[in-house]
Amino acid sequence: MKSDKKISTAVIQRLPRYYRYLGDLLDKDITRISSKELATRMGITASQIRQDLNNFGSFGQQGYGYNVALLYHEIRHILGLDKSYAMVLIGAGNFGQALVNYRGFAKRGYSFIALFDSSSDVIGKEIGGMSVMDTTLLPDFLSQNHVDIAVIALPGQAVGQFIDILAKSDVKGVWNFSGSDLTVPSNLTVENVRLADSLMTLSYKISKDEIIQRVTDA
Amino acid sequence: MKSDKKISTAVIQRLPRYYRYLGDLLDKDITRISSKELATRMGITASQIRQDLNNFGSFGQQGYGYNVALLYHEIRHILGLDKSYAMVLIGAGNFGQALVNYRGFAKRGYSFIALFDSSSDVIGKEIGGMSVMDTTLLPDFLSQNHVDIAVIALPGQAVGQFIDILAKSDVKGVWNFSGSDLTVPSNLTVENVRLADSLMTLSYKISKDEIIQRVTDA
DNA sequence: TAGATTGTTAATCGATTAACAATC
DNA sequence: TAGATTGTTAATCGATTAACAATC
Numbered sequence: 230m231k232s233d234k235k236i237s238t239a240v241i242q243r244l245p246r247y248y249r250y251l252g253d254l255l256d257k258d259i260t261r262i263s264s265k266e267l268a269t270r271m272g273i274t275a276s277q278i279r280q281d282l283n284n285f286g287s288f289g290q291q292g293y294g295y296n297v298a299l300l301y302h303e304i305r306h307i308l309g310l311d312k313s314y315a316m317v318l319i320g321a322g323n324f325g326q327a328l329v330n331y332r333g334f335a336k337r338g339y340s341f342i343a344l345f346d347s348s349s350d351v352i353g354k355e356i357g358g359m360s361v362m363d364t365t366l367l368p369d370f371l372s373q374n375h376v377d378i379a380v381i382a383l384p385g386q387a388v389g390q391f392i393d394i395l396a397k398s399d400v401k402g403v404w405n406f407s408g409s410d411l412t413v414p415s416n417l418t419v420e421n422v423r424l425a426d427s428l429m430t431l432s433y434k435i436s437k438d439e440i441i442q443r444v445t446d447a
Numbered sequence: 448m449k450s451d452k453k454i455s456t457a458v459i460q461r462l463p464r465y466y467r468y469l470g471d472l473l474d475k476d477i478t479r480i481s482s483k484e485l486a487t488r489m490g491i492t493a494s495q496i497r498q499d500l501n502n503f504g505s506f507g508q509q510g511y512g513y514n515v516a517l518l519y520h521e522i523r524h525i526l527g528l529d530k531s532y533a534m535v536l537i538g539a540g541n542f543g544q545a546l547v548n549y550r551g552f553a554k555r556g557y558s559f560i561a562l563f564d565s566s567s568d569v570i571g572k573e574i575g576g577m578s579v580m581d582t583t584l585l586p587d588f589l590s591q592n593h594v595d596i597a598v599i600a601l602p603g604q605a606v607g608q609f610i611d612i613l614a615k616s617d618v619k620g621v622w623n624f625s626g627s628d629l630t631v632p633s634n635l636t637v638e639n640v641r642l643a644d645s646l647m648t649l650s651y652k653i654s655k656d657e658i659i660q661r662v663t664d665a
Numbered sequence: 666t667a668g669a670t671t672g673t674t675a676a677t678c679g680a681t682t683a684a685c686a687a688t689c
Numbered sequence: 690t691a692g693a694t695t696g697t698t699a700a701t702c703g704a705t706t707a708a709c710a711a712t713c
Contacts, residue, residue, distance in 0.1 A: 263669085263670060263671085264670075264671075265670080275670095279670095279671070279672065279673085280672095280673090282672095283671095283672060283673075287671080287672065289670075289671050289672080290670080290671070291669075291670050291671040291672080292668070292669045292670050292671075293669080293670070293671085294669085294670065294671080295671090
């Protein structure tokens, strides 16, 4: 890491995309790539790529470009993907179950080690080889097991109580699927996934397009 | 709508959040709100709220502020939420099934009218009162039914073929859950949901926090 | 060496914030 | 009217793009 200067969220959010493209290049046995060529493939500017990467270090070589494997592993490291993460699921409804059953996360080092729900409908149910536990057991579980990330897949409202419990444990990250805004103490980091917002953004764009089309047609 | 000037994505992505907060205010029977008060609640600046809204019109009143119900309905309209949308699901795995079973979307006017999958494991299965159809039936279905949005919940790769089919129909929007970047013709609009990217962003922040903590501890 | 391409500084562009006249 | 708060213009800040010297 270059220095302690704050990296903007814009940059951070582009890192997974670089990582994905570099992974694809690796799969195609492409060993070197210039910022210009990568920029073309990604539909961004070469300047942006070089600026983004130089937040973290100098990974290229003048006159040559970047070594794909090297850069891939650097970004992998920057993103913290060379570690593994233990996760618990809070809210084992349809959505939570889908997350547990999705193999892609485990492949990247994220593994669910326990599932919790408050509803007797799902407590005791087997999902992904685990039995769903009562949320009343969560504090005990967290005190006896190391957990890095809590995945909250509850529909809205009653999320606050769990934040209190998590804040008292060694959980560091919360992946929040409950549409509401979570305020968390400073020892927790939240990443929000707002599916409803995303869908509304899509309908905005669709409605807008229709208007433009109408104007263009006229 | 004020004029045809391009609205930045930054603004568009804040609209659902305004909508959510205004909905909460309505539920609490709060009838008026100033940009300052709303800004405090949302943790942003009053200037930003006023600038954002003025992209679309003048909805407030000097010395008074904004009428909550009025502004709520204006944003609802801007987002296109006063219309209803017919959706089809392509990829009825765990994840797709969870989306179909989630009641929140229907509540906002988004309804699945058909489900498709290529795997004989799920074709014919009943989900949310619908029977999953073979994807080979998709072109016919689209030519005989009006569909606004296609929700793609396939794991990666084989998405391209469906884009071709959708582009030939009257589908306008694609809500894309397949981690890969979709290139679509101009008559389609894509909204990408990249869950894996979101999780990687979270682990970046967690790893970063640990480093800071270490530095602070020292 | 000559050509290519980086790392980095400088210029531009756009988005956010501040300020304030207009006005309810 | 006096106070409050908008709509909007101007100032600031930050992010993106362009340019180029350094160097492989």
